[in-house]
Amino acid sequence: MRYSALSLLLNGLTGNRNWAPAWREPEPKSHYDVVIVGGGGHGLATAYYLAKVFGVRNVAVLEKGYLGSGNIGRNTTIIRSNYLLPGNNPFYELSMKLWEGLEQDFNFNAMVSQRGVLNLYHSDAQQDAYTRRGNAMRLHGVDAELLDREAVRAKLPFLDFDNARFPIQGGLLQRRGGTVRHDAVAWGYARGADSHGVDVIQHCEVTGIRREGGRAVGVETTRGFIGCNKLALAAAGHSSQVAAMAGLKLPLESHVLQAFVSEGLKPFIDCVVTFGAGHFYVSQSDKGGLVFGGDIDGYNSYAQRGNLATVEHVAEAGKAMIPALSRVRVLRSWGGVMDMSMDGSPIIDRVHLDNLYLNSGWCYGGFKATPASGYCFAHLIARDEPHETAREMRLDRFARGYLIDEKGQGAQPNLH
Numbered sequence: 376m377r378y379s380a381l382s383l384l385l386n387g388l389t390g391n392r393n394w395a396p397a398w399r400e401p402e403p404k405s406h407y408d409v410v411i412v413g414g415g416g417h418g419l420a421t422a423y424y425l426a427k428v429f430g431v432r433n434v435a436v437l438e439k440g441y442l443g444s445g446n447i448g449r450n451t452t453i454i455r456s457n458y459l460l461p462g463n464n465p466f467y468e469l470s471m472k473l474w475e476g477l478e479q480d481f482n483f484n485a486m487v488s489q490r491g492v493l494n495l496y497h498s499d500a501q502q503d504a505y506t507r508r509g510n511a512m513r514l515h516g517v518d519a520e521l522l523d524r525e526a527v528r529a530k531l532p533f534l535d536f537d538n539a540r541f542p543i544q545g546g547l548l549q550r551r552g553g554t555v556r557h558d559a560v561a562w563g564y565a566r567g568a569d570s571h572g573v574d575v576i577q578h579c580e581v582t583g584i585r586r587e588g589g590r591a592v593g594v595e596t597t598r599g600f601i602g603c604n605k606l607a608l609a610a611a612g613h614s615s616q617v618a619a620m621a622g623l624k625l626p627l628e629s630h631v632l633q634a635f636v637s638e639g640l641k642p643f644i645d646c647v648v649t650f651g652a653g654h655f656y657v658s659q660s661d662k663g664g665l666v667f668g669g670d671i672d673g674y675n676s677y678a679q680r681g682n683l684a685t686v687e688h689v690a691e692a693g694k695a696m697i698p699a700l701s702r703v704r705v706l707r708s709w710g711g712v713m714d715m716s717m718d719g720s721p722i723i724d725r726v727h728l729d730n731l732y733l734n735s736g737w738c739y740g741g742f743k744a745t746p747a748s749g750y751c752f753a754h755l756i757a758r759d760e761p762h763e764t765a766r767e768m769r770l771d772r773f774a775r776g777y778l779i780d781e782k783g784q785g786a787q788p789n790l791h
């Protein structure tokens with residue numbers, strides 16, 4: 376079924392009883408050309424582009440829970456391509472371009488909203504760093520504007536410009552950045568992949584990887600053995616566990632990241648804004664809730680909930696940036712499990728078995744990467760050749776010492 380204004384009208388007039396399900400609920404087949412482990416944003420996008428762009432349609436996506444139960448449905452929905460390093464910038468800009476055409480491409484309303492992402496700076500040194508980043512972006516053809524203090528004040532007058540410790544001097548703005556409704560991205564890709572023949576199989580946990588002669592021949596699952604010619608792992612926060620089933624130890628740590636949403640307020644923040652003197656960022660959803668978050672909880676965990684010390688830290692940083700936040704009531708908070716890599720950058724690579732492909736290490740920035748990650752991973756799986764924008768996202772960079780250390784913080788996951 377194609378969604379359109381006409382289909383909306385006709386279904387509205389018939390009591391909304393005739394909508395077709397957005398995707399099928401197929402029984403797993405005994406064998407596929409490609410099996411993808413993980414029905415998050417990245418796994419579903421990979422399946423979609425494999426089928427639509429590369430013509431590989433005999434594909435299954437195996438998801439242990441329901442679609443959207445992982446980080447794709449837990450993130451704070453921010454998209455941007457304001458990266459500094461050549462190993463990252465073209466990739467994230469490809470993602471931004473795919474976001475810009477995504478809703479027309481998969482015929483689904485994902486509420487892509489290019490409302491702008493503004494990173495505040497609070498010192499001369501930070502201004503220099505943001506100027507450098509903005510220049511690098513512009514050299515790569517990405518939009519970037521450096522705003523002075525008065526330009527920021529005109530946009531967001533309620534910020535604490537004269538905070539004695541963290542006075543706001545200006546900000547780096549990417550106008551094409553913004554937000555996208557996260558779970559609609561999972562649904563849109565699932566529906567798109569399904570319409571090209573992909574089997575999206577929910578409640579099917581992979582419990583083992585069967586290997587023969589240097590190849591993965593299939594996966595053991597809670598719904599039986601499923602064979603495959605190629606096996607692709609896209610399990611995000613559980614990447615280390617799934618890769619271990621194939622005898623692979625990854626340079627990743629799993630950490631919790633929390634997010635928060637407030638009661639609904641009248642519109643007052645019309646972009647995404649990040650604090651430069653601590654870890655805090657906020658945007659306002661279409662329902663009026665402030666959606667905000669901060670740093671990861673500083674310990675390894677697979678629990679999808681966080682700890683109070685980080686809640687306090689986020690509240691402090693938020694209040695230092697927007698004093699009025701102290702009067703806002705928080706409605707909900709939740710956590711997701713991050714696959715933190717040693718340099719903060721992802722891995723898209725073919726690994727130690729001939730037909731095993733790995734997509735992981737997204738840390739807390741993988742939502743914005745979803746379209747490019749799916750596209751580049753599909754390219755790698757279909758052609759056994761990395762896509763030109765993802766060439767540096769190799770697993771062996773950690774052994775070779777060629778890190779993509781965007782933050783320049785060194786090889787420590789908790790610092791990225």
Ligand SMILES: Cc1cc2nc3c(=O)[nH]c(=O)nc-3n(C[C@H](O)[C@H](O)[C@H](O)COP(=O)(O)OP(=O)(O)OC[C@H]3O[C@@H](n4cnc5c(N)ncnc54)[C@H](O)[C@@H]3O)c2cc1C
Nearest residue numbers: 413415416417439445446447451453581711740741742743
């Ligand atoms: C609170 C929070 C805020 C964030 N904010 C942002 C943001 O604003 N912008 C941004 O760019 N990024 C953000 N992120 C990061 C982003 O959400 C992740 O990097 C990205 O979603 C990870 O890729 P995914 O969508 O494929 O992951 P997931 O949705 O987690 O998909 C992985 C899937 O694999 C499944 N799985 C795991 N093990 C198995 C198994 N054995 N068998 C079968 N299935 C399995 C899981 O159930 C899961 O559904 C945020 C994350 C969190 C938690």
